[in-house]
Amino acid sequence: MKNDDCRTVRSRNPGTKGAHWHAPATEVRLFPDILHSAFFILHQAAAPPEGSLLMIPAAEFPSAATNACKLCTPLGACLAFKGVEGAIPFLHGSQGCATYIRRYLISHFREPMDIAASNFSEQSAVFGGGANLKTGLANVVRQYQPRLVGLATTCLSETIGEDVPLHLREFAETAAGPVPPVVHVSTASYRGTHMDGFNDAVRALVEAFAGTDTIVRSDESLSPAAVFPGMVSPSDLRELKRLGASMGIPFTLLPDYSETLDGPTWSDYEKLPAGGTSVSEIRRLSSAQMAIEFGRILAGAETTAGVVLERRHQVPLHRLGLPIGLRETDRFLQILSRARKDECRADVHSSGRSRCAERPNTTLCILPSGAGGLELPSDLALERGRLIDSWVDGHKYVFGKRAVVFGEEDLAVGLTSLLAEIGIVPVLVASGGKSGRFAGTLRAAIPELDARTAIRESADFSTIAHEARQLRPDLLVGNSKGYGLARELGIPLIRCGFPVHDRIGGQRLLHLGYAGAQQLFDRIVNALLEDKQTRSPVGYSYL
Amino acid sequence: MNSPAAASISILPDRRDSIARAGEAGNAVACDRGSLAGSVTQRACAFCGSRVVLYPIADALHLVHGPIGCAAYTWDIRGAQSSGPQLFRNSFSTDLQEMDVIYGGEKKLGRALRELIRRHQPKAAFVYSTCIVGLIGDDVSAVCRELSAEFSIPVIPVASEGFKGTKKDGYQAACDAAYRLVGTGDTRDISDRSINLLGDFNIAGESWIIRGYFERLGIQVVATLTGDGRVDDIRRCHGAKLNLVQCSGSMTSLAKRLERDHGIPFQRVSFFGIEDMSAALYGVATFFEDPLLREKTSELVREEIERLMPELREIRTALEGKKAAVYVGGAFKAFSLVRALRTIGMRTAIVGTQTGDRDDYDQLRAMCEPGTLIVDDSNPLELAKFCLEQDVDLFIGGVKERPIAYKLGIGFCDHNHERKEALAGYVGMLNFAREVYASVMSPVWNYTPRRALRLRTAPRENEE
Numbered sequence A: 001m002k003n004d005d006c007r008t009v010r011s012r013n014p015g016t017k018g019a020h021w022h023a024p025a026t027e028v029r030l031f032p033d034i035l036h037s038a039f040f041i042l043h044q045a046a047a048p049p050e051g052s053l054l055m056i057p058a059a060e061f062p063s064a065a066t067n068a069c070k071l072c073t074p075l076g077a078c079l080a081f082k083g084v085e086g087a088i089p090f091l092h093g094s095q096g097c098a099t100y101i102r103r104y105l106i107s108h109f110r111e112p113m114d115i116a117a118s119n120f121s122e123q124s125a126v127f128g129g130g131a132n133l134k135t136g137l138a139n140v141v142r143q144y145q146p147r148l149v150g151l152a153t154t155c156l157s158e159t160i161g162e163d164v165p166l167h168l169r170e171f172a173e174t175a176a177g178p179v180p181p182v183v184h185v186s187t188a189s190y191r192g193t194h195m196d197g198f199n200d201a202v203r204a205l206v207e208a209f210a211g212t213d214t215i216v217r218s219d220e221s222l223s224p225a226a227v228f229p230g231m232v233s234p235s236d237l238r239e240l241k242r243l244g245a246s247m248g249i250p251f252t253l254l255p256d257y258s259e260t261l262d263g264p265t266w267s268d269y270e271k272l273p274a275g276g277t278s279v280s281e282i283r284r285l286s287s288a289q290m291a292i293e294f295g296r297i298l299a300g301a302e303t304t305a306g307v308v309l310e311r312r313h314q315v316p317l318h319r320l321g322l323p324i325g326l327r328e329t330d331r332f333l334q335i336l337s338r339a340r341k342d343e344c345r346a347d348v349h350s351s352g353r354s355r356c357a358e359r360p361n362t363t364l365c366i367l368p369s370g371a372g373g374l375e376l377p378s379d380l381a382l383e384r385g386r387l388i389d390s391w392v393d394g395h396k397y398v399f400g401k402r403a404v405v406f407g408e409e410d411l412a413v414g415l416t417s418l419l420a421e422i423g424i425v426p427v428l429v430a431s432g433g434k435s436g437r438f439a440g441t442l443r444a445a446i447p448e449l450d451a452r453t454a455i456r457e458s459a460d461f462s463t464i465a466h467e468a469r470q471l472r473p474d475l476l477v478g479n480s481k482g483y484g485l486a487r488e489l490g491i492p493l494i495r496c497g498f499p500v501h502d503r504i505g506g507q508r509l510l511h512l513g514y515a516g517a518q519q520l521f522d523r524i525v526n527a528l529l530e531d532k533q534t535r536s537p538v539g540y541s542y543l
Numbered sequence B: 001m002n003s004p005a006a007a008s009i010s011i012l013p014d015r016r017d018s019i020a021r022a023g024e025a026g027n028a029v030a031c032d033r034g035s036l037a038g039s040v041t042q043r044a045c046a047f048c049g050s051r052v053v054l055y056p057i058a059d060a061l062h063l064v065h066g067p068i069g070c071a072a073y074t075w076d077i078r079g080a081q082s083s084g085p086q087l088f089r090n091s092f093s094t095d096l097q098e099m100d101v102i103y104g105g106e107k108k109l110g111r112a113l114r115e116l117i118r119r120h121q122p123k124a125a126f127v128y129s130t131c132i133v134g135l136i137g138d139d140v141s142a143v144c145r146e147l148s149a150e151f152s153i154p155v156i157p158v159a160s161e162g163f164k165g166t167k168k169d170g171y172q173a174a175c176d177a178a179y180r181l182v183g184t185g186d187t188r189d190i191s192d193r194s195i196n197l198l199g200d201f202n203i204a205g206e207s208w209i210i211r212g213y214f215e216r217l218g219i220q221v222v223a224t225l226t227g228d229g230r231v232d233d234i235r236r237c238h239g240a241k242l243n244l245v246q247c248s249g250s251m252t253s254l255a256k257r258l259e260r261d262h263g264i265p266f267q268r269v270s271f272f273g274i275e276d277m278s279a280a281l282y283g284v285a286t287f288f289e290d291p292l293l294r295e296k297t298s299e300l301v302r303e304e305i306e307r308l309m310p311e312l313r314e315i316r317t318a319l320e321g322k323k324a325a326v327y328v329g330g331a332f333k334a335f336s337l338v339r340a341l342r343t344i345g346m347r348t349a350i351v352g353t354q355t356g357d358r359d360d361y362d363q364l365r366a367m368c369e370p371g372t373l374i375v376d377d378s379n380p381l382e383l384a385k386f387c388l389e390q391d392v393d394l395f396i397g398g399v400k401e402r403p404i405a406y407k408l409g410i411g412f413c414d415h416n417h418e419r420k421e422a423l424a425g426y427v428g429m430l431n432f433a434r435e436v437y438a439s440v441m442s443p444v445w446n447y448t449p450r451r452a453l454r455l456r457t458a459p460r461e462n463e464e
């Protein structure tokens, strides 16, 4: 056996079994780059002004990505389309991309993930894929009878400059029978990350359908709020619906893959799993009482689903951070609470009777930093109270701990916000995304961040690892892709977001709302306690 | 079993000739053609094939030239292990951006290679072309030649543009690339009793298991291609006296070239299952024409089988008569699985592959029991339909097939490159049997709706 290149694992827990079979966890070797370190120290010394759009040349080796901290655009689009009832995602390009994406999504969600493709051959790559697209659509319609086809391009069809709208018109004109609507989103991977694909697909759905409802509705019932949750877990989606119901405001989530990607075992095969937001619900979004779009990074984007609703249909838009942690959840619920009060005032006006006075089931919560009060249904207020109580119980275990956070930009902003509010120091926040707004947004949103926090956008795991080694973090917060680094550093990884493919239950991880904050907090504290326990020579069973 | 869904799933007319039944007259299974547009094929692309084959070469740099996805989806997901360098487990990509696509990616490729070679000091570098690169027409070979000269290591282009075909075409491209190393190393200390293992990727340490058997028989294993592979071993593998080729699809072309250029004969083998593993060992013993070696081999085989049998027998009693569906990449694996399943008392009711050819399907038809469904390049809907119709108890496939099985309350065994369980060799047979047993016999199926329904409607045994 050769051990020439073998490195010892810097683990605090040597002699773990299987050490022989598992190679040292070093994903990337450290070749200290003097210049880079010097730059890094400089950067540490001088805190960037709050809210500045400080762009940091992150990549150590700028021409190659080593272990990307991002995925490609069509993956995000496919995921978004999975949240529409009866929809099947369809990739216009080679089958390989679809197969990889399917397998990647399955490893996280552990659910069927049928994604069709036009299966380009060499000929279609040279002469165009129009014929493939049309046959492909016909076949997929025949086999799946979908209510919607979510069509995303790949790098290949984008590069050869396919006229997809033309092909689609031709397809609709020549189709033998009725065909479902086809929503097209352009997703060239060399133009963004999976997050862009996701957001663009959501926007394409709204552009295609909102306001196209032909049925006149006479019911007076409260129109739902349009909620664009972003790329969150099925559990998160369910939590959002619960919060909406508790606040008395029905939500139309787009997308909603809470059932399609986290459903029960079947009694018979379901070609397309049940669940998802229906096309007619999307059509009716034009009359939503308001729109809420999560993601502080997304809030800086020019055209989004929310913006389309606002501009075209005058739906009031609230662009908020992902409701991760106490403060961001408070902000979200404040919007809902105000909306409810509006409704309540209208009540007072028309009936002369205030329902507010008859709301014994609400509690006024005092918000931090003099931000006023937040009226919540008592059960939610209790939940919030218990969260804070647990933070008090566990504060010493987390205070001053150093964390490295990585993942999609918006998720990273949310997670960092939670860490900061419980007293953890985010020493590095990194993302493979490159909105150009990452550092500015983080610093603007999270007052606790100071010179100790390095922020990297457009980062890969080689950069993250390189910096993390010098920062001596106590924990990593992010997806499974950080495991190698966690193992190398001998510190816990708090698995969040996507992908989680080295644990079961990625689809059930909860990040949002007070409940999500509670789960994250408990997991963080317990991971730190376990780490301490494992490393203790005494082995206390009472901490 | 009546399943409305099974009845409602229609087979696309253009796919009907890719499905046949053993024991029934009919045309050959149509195969070896591009996947039908719009079908959710379980196949991957040429790039995937190349990546699978070359990936385990542990001390080489593997750079994926293209946009990020192709590299990101293949980062450290395979179970191939190395006893030394871990360089191969990284995912390197040129991460092409829009400007590169417009103006060409050659410069970026050159820079990326330079940075990475300096940083990692690999023994060789492989540069994989993805779809885009084929399209924008980068002269990857020229860049590789330049870098090769600059660093004095082989920098080898892999023509693996995804759209050029299926995994099979990617295997070919990988063999072409690997073959550029062959014949450049020193072969002096190679013994007369020496072999190469081709087409074994050391998933979960399988190459080590197989190597162990041969070493016990006094046979030198010069190189494994590519499990726990090293550039220097591959360079001198032409010094071996015999090649064993596993996984027929992936490395046969390399074996043929070694035969043509270096006069090394090859034997097709499989290391899965008792029968095939033993046949492989005996084949080598026969080749070296040494009665003593033959005796030693029988001894090894006997010893190993004796060690397994008590537990295997128990498992067999429990599994007797249960039915399995097999859907894997290559046909050779399918043959082995049909036999291995028989060893544990199970019948193969459905067998299919992504890349089998005509001969493969003919052989499957001949070896399977009458009524067995045989299918080429299937898709989730078809597989679900067949599973319902044949009412199987187990599915053997890859991650993409797993949810189909689980949703229907069917056990599952992963037999793909991603698995972390060694299934080759005698010990692998035991692992396989245990895994199948663990999945088929789990009590959880009783709670899944489809099974619960079946339990309710089925006449209860012991009831008189």
Ligand code: SF4
Pocket: A072, A073, A074, A096, A097, A100, A153, A154, A155, A156, A188, A189, A190, B066, B067, B068, B069, B070, B071, B130, B131, B132
């Ligand atoms: S070609 Fe583009 S779409 Fe396909 S896997 Fe690669 S990056 Fe993703």
Ligand code: SF4
Pocket: A094, A095, A096, A097, A098, A100, A155, B045, B046, B047, B048, B066, B069, B070, B129, B130, B131, B132, B160, B161, B162, B163
């Ligand atoms: S089909 Fe092409 S673009 Fe897609 S994964 Fe394969 S090589 Fe990459």
